[in-house]
Amino acid sequence: MIVEEKTPGLVQQGAGPSGTGKGGDDLVQFVTCRIAHEEFALDVLSVQEINRMVEVTRVPKAPYFVEGVINLRGRIIPVLDLRRRFGLSSVDRTDNSRIMVVLVRQRMVGLIVDEVVEVLRLPKVMIEPPPSVGNSAGAEFTQGVGRIDDRLLIVLDLNRLLLPSEQAAMEAATH
Structure with a gap:
């Protein structure tokens, strides 16, 4: 994973690099x-990099949750606004807002968080x-719930x- 800039407060927790904790428990590593x-x-493993917010170019006829596209070192990457995707109201971006570049079905996509x-x-x-049963933000996109x-x-x-x-509509709008 590439972190383009120093993200204030970004820390790493957990066991050492072996990937197992006490007693051989299997560990999974996440970016939260x-x-x-x-x-x-x-x-x-899905997160390619984390970037500060940059100007996103709007794309006509893109799905409602597609913010637009960015040029990432010569590659055009679609950017999704996860607030909109999860049915939440939009807010102004802050200094903490980021674009997480991830792999979704073999395609690099930016996610605004x-x-x-x-x-x-x-x-x-x-x-x-x-x-x-759940109606919290992003419930239908959930793989599980972790407890710490x-x-x-x-x-x-x-x-x-x-x-x-x-995905087809996003591909058509962003190519």
């Missing part, structure tokens, strides 16, 4: 971010299946962020 008042986790919080390792046993002390992390399934028809 905040959208509204919810904390989300993305598999660190309110803040990147930390990189952490979590034992797999601390991740529960998503609740069957009194915190709950919503683990996103990036492959569920876009329905095939939405």
Whole structure:
């Protein structure tokens, strides 16, 4: 993962680089971010880089949650606003807002988040299946829920962020 700039407060927690904790528990490494008042986790292997907000070029006829495109070292990358995708109201961007560049179905996509919080390792046993009933932001895109002390992390399934028809519409609008 490339972090383009020093993100204030971005820390790494958990076990050492071996990938296992005490007793051989399997660990999963996540990058956590905040959208509204919810904390989300993305598999660190899917996160290519984290960038400060840059100007995003709007694209006509793009799906409502596609902010536009950016030029990332010569590659045109579509950028999704996760607030809009999750049905939340838009807010002004802050100094903490970031674009997380991730792989979604073999395609690099930027995700606008309110803040990147930390990189952490979590034992797999601390991740529960998503609740069957839920109306919280991003519930239909959830792979599971992680528990760390009194915190709950919503683990996103990036492959569920876009329905095939939405991906086709995004591809058509951003190419």
